[in-house]
Amino acid sequence: xxxxxxxxxxxxxxxxxxxxxxxxxxxxxxxxxxxxxxxxxxxxxxxxxxxxxxxxxxxxxxxxxxxxxxxxxxxxxxxxxxxxxxxxxxxxxxxxxxxxxxxxxxxxxxxxxxxxxxxxxxxxxxxxxxxxxxxxxxxxxxxxxxxxxxxxxxxxxxxxxxxxxxxxxxxxxxxxxxxxxxxxxxxxxxxxxxxxxxxxxxxxxxxxxxxxxxxxxxxxxxxxxxxxxxxxxxxxxxxxxxxxxxxxx
Amino acid sequence: xxxxxxxxxxxxxxxxxxxxxxxxxxxxxxxxxxxxxxxxxxxxxxxxxxxxxxxxxxxxxxxxxxxxxxxxxxxxxxxxxxxxxxxxxxxx
Numbered sequence: 001x002x003x004x005x006x007x008x009x010x011x012x013x014x015x016x017x018x019x020x021x022x023x024x025x026x027x028x029x030x031x032x033x034x035x036x037x038x039x040x041x042x043x044x045x046x047x048x049x050x051x052x053x054x055x056x057x058x059x060x061x062x063x064x065x066x067x068x069x070x071x072x073x074x075x076x077x078x079x080x081x082x083x084x085x086x087x088x089x090x091x092x093x094x095x096x097x098x099x100x101x102x103x104x105x106x107x108x109x110x111x112x113x114x115x116x117x118x119x120x121x122x123x124x125x126x127x128x129x130x131x132x133x134x135x136x137x138x139x140x141x142x143x144x145x146x147x148x149x150x151x152x153x154x155x156x157x158x159x160x161x162x163x164x165x166x167x168x169x170x171x172x173x174x175x176x177x178x179x180x181x182x183x184x185x186x187x188x189x190x191x192x193x194x195x196x197x198x199x200x201x202x203x204x205x206x207x208x209x210x211x212x213x214x215x216x217x218x219x220x221x222x223x224x225x226x227x228x229x230x231x232x233x234x235x236x237x238x239x240x241x242x243x244x245x246x247x248x249x
Numbered sequence: 250x251x252x253x254x255x256x257x258x259x260x261x262x263x264x265x266x267x268x269x270x271x272x273x274x275x276x277x278x279x280x281x282x283x284x285x286x287x288x289x290x291x292x293x294x295x296x297x298x299x300x301x302x303x304x305x306x307x308x309x310x311x312x313x314x315x316x317x318x319x320x321x322x323x324x325x326x327x328x329x330x331x332x333x334x335x336x337x338x339x340x341x
Contacts (some may be wrong), residue, residue: 108288
């Protein structure tokens with residue numbers, strides 16, 4: 001946790017880019033080595049700031065993809081074509097460059113073991129990023145909290161961390177399911193439609209099992225998922241949501 | 250019409266203003282009286298101004314405007330604003 005010296009202040013710092021990983025055609029992960037990092041809680045984010053030569057600054061928030069236990073701080077960024085920041089992060093940034101950031105930020109969309117479970121994680125597109133941090137944290141601390149993840153993407157080649165997520169199923173307490181909403185490979189055995197009440201009924205723990213729910217994705221995805229869960233009888237007090245949109249670009 | 254975000258998106262600027270993590274704070278809407286975490290509020294972010302609305306009745310709760318690294322905050326839509334213990338306690 002942040003030391004007393006950091007309380008009351010979020011300091012901007014320059015972090016070296018250690019590694020760049022292409023996750024999909026539009027999504028890249030950036031491994032960073034911030035000089036002052038007191039650790040984060042799974043689900044938190046950082047603010048990233050770019051400064052142009054003329055002094056113009058653009059600032060965006062990005063979820064942290066790594067677990068607190070991981071060696072490097074990992075951000076995963078989706079390129080938004082009309083964005084001011086993401087095209088640079090996904091297309092221009094090179095290994096060895098420095099990136100200005102501050103964090104960790106946020107305390108609401110966070111999972112830690114004492115919060116318990118069972119966990120229901122619902123991701124739309126790059127909404128998987130903070131949920132990946134929670135999954136990695138859970139594995140790193142050998143937690144036995146049962147998890148179900150439903151991850152909605154348009155097509156299989158847009159699924160971020162695909163191999164890693166599929167690999168998680170070797171843990172008998174982790175159930176990972178995918179839905180593809182636009183294109184399906186031949187023989188696709190996952191779901192084929194946008195998140196709705198029917199899909200939630202298939203995937204979610206029953207309301208009486210009182211799952212702790214984290215929903216992250218574009219606004220429309222989050223509204224459909226959280227609204228559907230409440231309609232099914234889930235306690236709104238156990239549903240935490242995080243929405244992102246074009247201003248995240 | 251731009252997509253609305255939520256209060257998670259303003260965690261950084263609120264930390265700047267209040268010197269603490271505020272998205273877990275409970276805001277009470279002066280319009281309808283509903284009480285929710287700041288993270289759940291509806292946020293329209295269009296630099297330099299950000300408008301924060303109640304998720305229940307869409308009344309304006311807060312307006313934040315940042316110019317030259319100084320942020321002005323108007324909290325007149327909040328009838329109450331209480332920091333929550335951190336981390337959030339287990340509910341239910």
